[in-house]
Amino acid sequence: MNKIPRRIVTGFKNGKSTIIEDQQVENAVEHFPGLIISDVWNTQTMPASLEFETRIPNTGFPQTPENGTYFRYVVVPPDKDLEIEWKKNEPHPMMHQTSTLDYIIILSGELYLIMEEGETLLKPGDIVIQRGTNHAWSNRSDQPCIQLAVLIDAEIKD
Template sequence: MSSQLLNMANPVRRVITATDPKGKGYFASDETLTPYDPTTAPHFTVPGPDAGFGVVQIHRSRSLPADNQRPLPDPHRTLVPLADTKGPSCRILDLPPAESGWFHRTLSLDYAVILSGTVGFITDGGEEKVLKEHDVIVCRGVNHEWVNRGEGVARIFVVVVPSLGMVTEDGKRLEKTKAGDVYDPKEEDD
């Protein structure tokens, strides 16, 4: 396995807290999660040399505001939408060096922090900002793509909050990018 793939497979420790019936806090889980390639569903393999990115699904709320008492299934190694319409989610993206990314629009407000590497954030208007470690970008429904501008794997922490989707062009409401079943799985009714 090349060093690039090893970097894309760097695990993430995730600790989740909860509150017991008497109102006392405790640690509900403490796990090590390995990035996976969502296009390999339902097997979810480690990102290979042709993977566009690796992902670690950290947490997913099914409501807004979040219900911290509601038991939630673990989102890791599941097909979580690019932007969940029922509540916020957070994830880590690993991007291998690439010439181009994938333009997409989500109906969400996204907060992204570059944890490592150098990443280009490109708008469909043709503008690009190059972001480095510890830089933060707030994406407000913009059609965009991420492109790794460095030589190693870049890692990004992203919090995605559903929005009203009221981005317009010449008075017409713009919709999210259709991404297919892998990136936009059928929504559960709960």
């Protein structure tokens, strides 16, 4: 399992900022073979509270709290390792929609972002602004892709 460091610098000691946590995340979960997700941080309100953290269960598909946020670390393995079969002219089996505004950054590897119409290849440094639409991810390479994502509760209009 990936070792994902998490450093929290929101504490105070003698009136000065200090590091209050410097350790590996405790909730990295392998939901499917090689698909590793860690919900590194979340907030439960807007504006966000800086006083405490409410730990939440790690889920394959995010369940962002109302008026809250998720900060996710995701390792997407090659499609062949997930044993996903996707037939042309059919929806991708991992197609999903969340009621969130997502900021996604590709750190390593490559990944296709698949929409209901069209797709695009993402590489390290690419940024995706995902605005509550149906989408799926496809890793057609031989290497895992690592992405960071911030998911913000949003109002989806029909």
